[in-house]
Structure formats: structure tokens, C-alpha cells
Amino acid sequence: MKKYISIEEFLKKDSYHKRKNLSRYLLEILCLTIIVISVGVILNWAYDNYKIKRINKNIEKDIDKISSVTEGTLVNQPENKNSNYYYYASFPFYEVNFSKLLNQNQDTVAYIHLPGTMINYPVVKTNDNKYYLKHSFDKKSNNAGWIFMDYRNSINALDDNTVIYGHARLDETLFGSLKNVLTTKWQKNKDNYVIFLSTLKENMIFQIFSIYTIKEENYYIKTQFNNNNEKKKWIDTMQERNISPTSAEVNINDKFLTLSTCQNRQGGRIVIHAKLIKKQSI
Numbered sequence: 001m002k003k004y005i006s007i008e009e010f011l012k013k014d015s016y017h018k019r020k021n022l023s024r025y026l027l028e029i030l031c032l033t034i035i036v037i038s039v040g041v042i043l044n045w046a047y048d049n050y051k052i053k054r055i056n057k058n059i060e061k062d063i064d065k066i067s068s069v070t071e072g073t074l075v076n077q078p079e080n081k082n083s084n085y086y087y088y089a090s091f092p093f094y095e096v097n098f099s100k101l102l103n104q105n106q107d108t109v110a111y112i113h114l115p116g117t118m119i120n121y122p123v124v125k126t127n128d129n130k131y132y133l134k135h136s137f138d139k140k141s142n143n144a145g146w147i148f149m150d151y152r153n154s155i156n157a158l159d160d161n162t163v164i165y166g167h168a169r170l171d172e173t174l175f176g177s178l179k180n181v182l183t184t185k186w187q188k189n190k191d192n193y194v195i196f197l198s199t200l201k202e203n204m205i206f207q208i209f210s211i212y213t214i215k216e217e218n219y220y221i222k223t224q225f226n227n228n229n230e231k232k233k234w235i236d237t238m239q240e241r242n243i244s245p246t247s248a249e250v251n252i253n254d255k256f257l258t259l260s261t262c263q264n265r266q267g268g269r270i271v272i273h274a275k276l277i278k279k280q281s282i
Contacts, residue, residue, distance in 0.1 A: 084207070088205060096111040115194065149163070205277055210272070220273075
């Protein structure tokens, strides 16, 4: 027997189906929007990385890098002649010609190289720590940014602590390969525990004395200390944080270099501290 329904029931069912269809359509639109946005973000990220690689490839063509010169001035030598200090002080300098780099970007203040990583970059500096978070070496907008020195640091003479920053890109460009220093493979290679830094006035070699990860803070990026006690406390803290097998001797007469990059989206940082052991005037 055929069942009949009232107009009220028909309209109620019809309204229900319309609401159901509308909800499904809205969900589909939302999903499609999320997919489109995600693809756009990925493509933009990939394009930024491509531009960084292209810029760095052009830079590598324009500069002469490795020097065989080992002579230089030893800085704050330890009394212990068996110290690793003397092993690293025998390394040749990493030297670059800044003329072409300065033609590309007048903000260039240094060049940095860290063994066991892909870090081989000019270092720039401006009047804040924001600009090069979103601009590349060619000064064009780029979310990958560039490697830059803390604006508080002097380029004419080393401060107590010179700080250099860079984004940790997933393709290991910029400071993306700094994560290597946390691995057993990197830490087991004795020759990795140096940082080569060249400026317009000097070539320098720094010996690494501390490697660690930490939540975002301002203490480790202090650039100047008010007195020796404050500096000694900072040194002790940085050494206590060290998770690597390095055995460098450090004291208040040392000048320091700090590298810092993001470890994760929760604000974690990968940090390296090193002390100056040899320099050569250019």
C-alpha cells in the first residue's frame, strides 16, 4: 500500500537534504581551499630554495676560496702544548676575495665556512635582525632569508661574542645543515671542530667548544659583558650545555663566535659556540 506524507513532512525532509548537501559542498570547498593553499605554500617554499641555490652558485663562481696559507697570529694560547688548540691552529685559513661580493651586496661583512656541513656563505649585516630573515643576498624578498650577523656586533673589531644567524631550510641550504653537528658521525670527526670566518680585514679560525639545543632565549646571544665575572659565568653556562665530545679550553680572555638557527617550530634552537684561536690580517 502506497504511503503518503504530508506537505509539512515533505518540506522538512527536503530541507534536511538541502542542509546535508550544503554541508557536504562547504566541506568539499574547505578541503579544496586547504589543498590549494598547501600546494601554494610548498611551491613558494621550493621556489625560494631554488633562488637561494642559484644565488649561491653564482657566488661560488665569483670568489676564490681556499688558501694554503697557515701563518698567522695565535690568539690566547694555552700553556698545555698537547691541547687541541695547537692542532686546529695548524689549519690553513679559508680566504675569499670580497670585491665581487661587495659589488653584489654592500652589506657583506664576512664569509663563513663550517666543515662537515653545506655552510659556505657570505655573511651580511644591516641595522636590525629582521631584514635578512625575509630577504636574500640579492636583497629581494625571500622567506629563506640569508646568513646575517647580529646588528649589535661591530665589523671593525670583534666583540666579546659575535653572533651569526640563518634559517634552517629543509633542503639544507643556509643553516639547514647545521643540524649535522648533532650527529655522531659529525662529532666523531676531529677536523670538524673549527669555524672559518673571513672579514674584509682578517682571516680567522675559531675552535668549537660547545654544541647544544635549547628553547629560544637571549642569554646565549649576549654580545658584550660588563665585567669578567659576568663573562666567566656565561662561559661556564655554555660549557655546561655542551653535548659534544670537544675538549677545548676556554677563559675570559677569549673572543667568541656563536652560530644560531631554528631547530623546530616550537622555538627550539641549535647553537654552536667557538673561540678565536688564530687570525691573519689581510
